[in-house]
Amino acid sequence: MSSINLKRLSEELGLSISSVSKALRDSYEISAETKKRVMEMAEKLNYQPNPFASSLRRKKSLTVAVVIPEIANNYFALAINGIQTVAQQKGYHVLTYLTHENAKDQESTIRHLQGGRVDGVLISLCSDTSTGNQLTELQNAGFPVVFFDRVPDAPGCPTVTTDDFDGGFKATEQLIKSGCKKIAYLRVSGYLSTTVNRMNGYLAALQKYGIPHDTKMIVECSNDDDSNQELIKKVLKMRGRPDGILSSVEKLAISTYYACTEINLKIPKDLKVISFSCLRTASLLSPSLSTITPPAFEIGKEAASLLFRMIEKKVYGNRIDKIVLNSSLIQRNSSR
Amino acid sequence: MSSINLKRLSEELGLSISSVSKALRDSYEISAETKKRVMEMAEKLNYQPNPFASSLRRKKSLTVAVVIPEIANNYFALAINGIQTVAQQKGYHVLTYLTHENAKDQESTIRHLQGGRVDGVLISLCSDTSTGNQLTELQNAGFPVVFFDRVPDAPGCPTVTTDDFDGGFKATEQLIKSGCKKIAYLRVSGYLSTTVNRMNGYLAALQKYGIPHDTKMIVECSNDDDSNQELIKKVLKMRGRPDGILSSVEKLAISTYYACTEINLKIPKDLKVISFSCLRTASLLSPSLSTITPPAFEIGKEAASLLFRMIEKKVYGNRIDKIVLNSSLIQRNSSR
DNA sequence: CATTCTTACGAAAACGTTTTCTGATGTTTT
């Protein structure tokens, strides 16, 4: 809107457009004195360079995209916070896109991003994902892409994740040590690297402690809170019901709490619960919720930093970073 | 990155650049047959128009900015969700900027936005705000700006808010009816429309029920959780301490819970608490937290819709929309 | 003095679109 541009500025100063441009970019071709004059006039007229002209010419958008399943989610909100912090400090702009756990949305977003609107992409895959090909297409085109949290299992992808296997293992171990004999695992339907790795940790812990693996203890949930709650209630009412629950995502722990209230099961007496979660109020819940907490903010920061390294050095060629951060297990009353 | 552009496409088709462009935009100047050929080739080569060239030429970015104090906050996360939902459906892109409650950041963001990177701005002011002038400058330049939640008190601003006065009034009334005689109000330092309107509702309720207003009951908190917790503890330990607390924002209610745990005050027996909050787990807290819940998602949607109306009809001239949505008071155990 | 080098600046092309203007062909009207 600000209709003052280089042309206007150059007329005001009695200089050519190119000289003004060079002065503003602090080129050695311009004398110190002229630079000063230009800077002052630019300041005075509140000159703001047109970002589109600049991006068009330089083939650089100074913008990155963040593609996530949802935003009203403690984990992703914190991760974005980390991403923004790094990006803003680097002078980059951040576009966010929500896929709503919908592969179609994710695909069209990725396709769109190929238009060159951004210099790089940070993405956490939706559960309903089958778009690996599209993404590798992007990557093969030399486009910087960093996956975080929910990542593809392909080896060629730079990723930032938490030690999900270890988290699942330790959480399960903790439940076992608190006396649980039958531990259910609440997973999300579809393929999610996180949920699968966490499950593998869970299975490994069962094996280590000689607890037989029962497929009825793997509960596959959907994205609908109400039906999840019904499903969990059903599991908790069946013969040989679980006495411990490991929830792979926060919202399933919430649903478990509600389910227990409804069918009058007491946590932790009748059922011990532990969940992956970034809930700030975990310790204020009734009972306080034991959690495995991924360092979401740091994950965002690391992912963004990695992306900027990839963007900045043209040649990130053969090096593939796989960064793994530790999550912390915090035992509270729900699993004692 | 996708280096196929109109030139490449036109060569492939044996047409001129302009014809291809017109075909893609479905111009009447191009025959149906040619259009079909062009569309197919564009599809085949996965042509993605360069957004910068397009924006430069058309002076339209198809992008809006969201400027908020923080994102790791249930309210703002939900609001962004609403904004994104509307924007994505309209084919717009969303840039987000965090001010971290910092007026300097907010200023520089606004200044930057004048460069024309976006077609409109959605903003919720930071607490430390003194930048009204800058914003009206933007508005005077005919730039579409919609304020939501935390708004300036100037009459010329389109806003989307909740009935904060009413919420503060009813919440206070509820505490009084539950037997509270001395009710403290936790506010945030600096000027925030929300916190002030809520306080006025609080004061009005006190007056209606003939409760004397005591300035010591207005507790001005900062942005630091730890020092807030200390401050609240101090208030709860003083002579003539409050027996009820109305918290103007979610995080202060959390701090209150922690403070009570530390000094061994029981909610609701020793202290009744009610808070403005979008916490999904309010009913699972110990004790469950009474809340006044603003419809954050809808606020985001309304704000975005209003902004798009402003962007789309060039002339929104003398009409100023002030949309107010109702928040809902949910009484739970913390205030019974 | 003639040549090469700096220094400081301007002219113009380029980025990839969109849009206005112009024109060629064939079709309808007078």
Add this chain to the structure above:
DNA sequence: AAAACATCAGAAAACGTTTTCGTAAGAATG
């Protein structure tokens, strides 16, 4: 048959930058 018109397509300018190249004037060199 001449004139007006409709249809379709291309040429070229424009958006506001950045960058390459050219060059004038003076300084340094031989």
